[in-house]
Amino acid sequence: MSNKTTVATIFALNYYSKGITMLESVNKFNPDIELNILISDKVENKEKFLNDALIKKLNVKVTFLEDLELRDFENLAFKYDMVEFCTCVKPKYLLMLADEYDKIIYLDPDIMVYAVLEEIQNLLDVHNIVLTPHISGTIEEGISPATDFLRNGIYNLGFIAVKNADVVKIFLKWWHKKLMNYCFCDSRKSLAWDQKWVDFVPALFDGVYVLRSPNYNVAFWNIKGRYIYEKNGKYYVNNDYPLVFVHYSHFNINSPNYLFYINDGLNLLIEDRRDLSKITSEYVSALRSNTNESYAKKKYRYNYYDNGEIVKEAHRKLYNHLDTETEEYNEPFNTKKTNSFYKLAKMFEDIDVSAL
Numbered sequence: 640m641s642n643k644t645t646v647a648t649i650f651a652l653n654y655y656s657k658g659i660t661m662l663e664s665v666n667k668f669n670p671d672i673e674l675n676i677l678i679s680d681k682v683e684n685k686e687k688f689l690n691d692a693l694i695k696k697l698n699v700k701v702t703f704l705e706d707l708e709l710r711d712f713e714n715l716a717f718k719y720d721m722v723e724f725c726t727c728v729k730p731k732y733l734l735m736l737a738d739e740y741d742k743i744i745y746l747d748p749d750i751m752v753y754a755v756l757e758e759i760q761n762l763l764d765v766h767n768i769v770l771t772p773h774i775s776g777t778i779e780e781g782i783s784p785a786t787d788f789l790r791n792g793i794y795n796l797g798f799i800a801v802k803n804a805d806v807v808k809i810f811l812k813w814w815h816k817k818l819m820n821y822c823f824c825d826s827r828k829s830l831a832w833d834q835k836w837v838d839f840v841p842a843l844f845d846g847v848y849v850l851r852s853p854n855y856n857v858a859f860w861n862i863k864g865r866y867i868y869e870k871n872g873k874y875y876v877n878n879d880y881p882l883v884f885v886h887y888s889h890f891n892i893n894s895p896n897y898l899f900y901i902n903d904g905l906n907l908l909i910e911d912r913r914d915l916s917k918i919t920s921e922y923v924s925a926l927r928s929n930t931n932e933s934y935a936k937k938k939y940r941y942n943y944y945d946n947g948e949i950v951k952e953a954h955r956k957l958y959n960h961l962d963t964e965t966e967e968y969n970e971p972f973n974t975k976k977t978n979s980f981y982k983l984a985k986m987f988e989d990i991d992v993s994a995l
Contacts, residue, residue: 643741644760645673649725649732650748651680655934657887658748659693660925665752666697672756673740674699677707677732679725681940693929707731716941717950717971718959719822724941726796726833727822730815737803737811747797749890751922753874753882759800759850767807767846769800770837773860775851782859782899782907790826792834794849797886798856799837810844854880858888859899859907867914874918887922895923944981946974954984 646665650658662674676699682688689701704712709731716724729745736743742763744756762769773788773795801807814836823830841847853865854876867882868875874882889899898915900906909916942950950972958980961968974981 642760643673643739644671644744644756645675645736645740645742646744646746646756647675647677647732647736648746648748649677649679649729651721651725651939652678652682652934652937653680653939654748655931655937656892656926656929659697659929660922661746661748661750661752662697662699663693663925663929664750665746665756668752668755672744675702675736676700677702677704677728679704679721679728680937691931702732702735704728707735711969713941714969714971715819718955720824720952720955721939721942723822723824723832727818729796729833730811730818733799733801734808734811734815737801737808740803742800742802744800745798746884747886747888749887750797750884751887751925752884754854754884756883758883762848762850763800763802765846766848767802767804768810768840768844769848769850770794770840771798771850771856774864775853775861776864782862783905787860790829791831793838794834794840795856795858795860795886796832796834796837797858797888798884804846806845810840813843852880852883853877854883856884856886857882858886860888862898862907862912862915867918869917885918885922890919890922892923892926895919941972943972944974945972946981948974951984951988953987953989957984957987 646662646669648658648661658676662676665672665674674697678688678701682703685703688694694701707728709715709728715727719727733743733745742760744759746752759769772793773791774785801811814833817836818833821830821836822832824832829835841849857865857876865876868878876882889901891897891900894900896909898907898909898912898919909919944950958968958971968980970976971980973979
């Protein structure tokens with residue numbers, strides 16, 4: 640099989656340093672793999688972004704939302720919050736890339752790669768879709784209980800690899816259709832972004848491989864069972880497995896003493912896991928060297944109306960309960976229309992969102 644391969648990611652502008660750092664790590668070990676980005680944000684000066692020094696150095700191919708041929712993408716950006724929106728456009732983006740590549744490896748921007756991705760490419764010679772589970776054993780591997788994955792999904796969709804095959808295109812179209820309306824993080828409705836839908840995939844589609852090796856997608860949800868060691872300048876998991884990638888989910892460069900911090904009861908101090916100290920310090924250095932202040936300070940455009948006022952959670956909830964196909968409710972960020980959604984939202988400023 641042909642091996643034209645890409646690693647692709649999706650991020651808003653304020654995730655620039657993480658996204659570039661991830662792609663830089665891919666390129667370090669996999670110089671023959673082409674790199675792609677979808678910017679899930681409003682980019683005012685596209686030419687400036689395309690001429691960014693690191694974008695050019697890594698020869699990254701950039702796709703903007705306007706290039707995605709996604710109908711009414713601004714309505715979707717209003718419907719969903721930033722994480723929901725970034726994940727909801729993933730299948731459409733992968734479908735687009737399938738027109739050009741034989742193998743597509745998607746990685747979240749907060750991942751760091753430490754080795755060649757040859758095993759994933761080889762798996763795609765035999766299988767159609769490759770997934771990694773949040774946990775790969777019967778023991779409690781993470782900081783949070785396994786019951787969390789009944790809410791958030793069996794597989795972590797910070798990684799997915801697919802090949803250009805008919806069954807994959809059917810899968811991506813199915814996934815895309817579901818996410819157009821059901822990509823919320825809402826445990827009451829058994830929804831968790833794009834992830835929960837993929838629980839169905841091994842049952843519905845042929846050629847799905849579950850990659851259980853502990854050296855892939857190391858993260859807080861499986862860290863209890865995975866220990867990082869350095870030997871001869873390379874990192875290994877549990878002594879035997881060459882580390883391939885770490886998912887630094889919920890890592891904050893402004894709180895580098897924590898591997899992740901969600902709240903006071905759900906976090907992990909680096910000092911409690913000394914094996915993570917060096918690798919995390921190197922990640923912090925890489926992020927800082929790739930920091931672009933103009934993007935770091937950039938506010939996610941779709942969190943704001945065109946008058947600069949923030950879109951409140953209650954506004955998004957209300958919008959999702961309306962017939963948004965009607966003309967008066969399209970262009971939801973537009974505050975200047977006579978019958979704008981904004982004017983309606985202001986009338987319901989203090990609604991109880993928990994009831995929606």
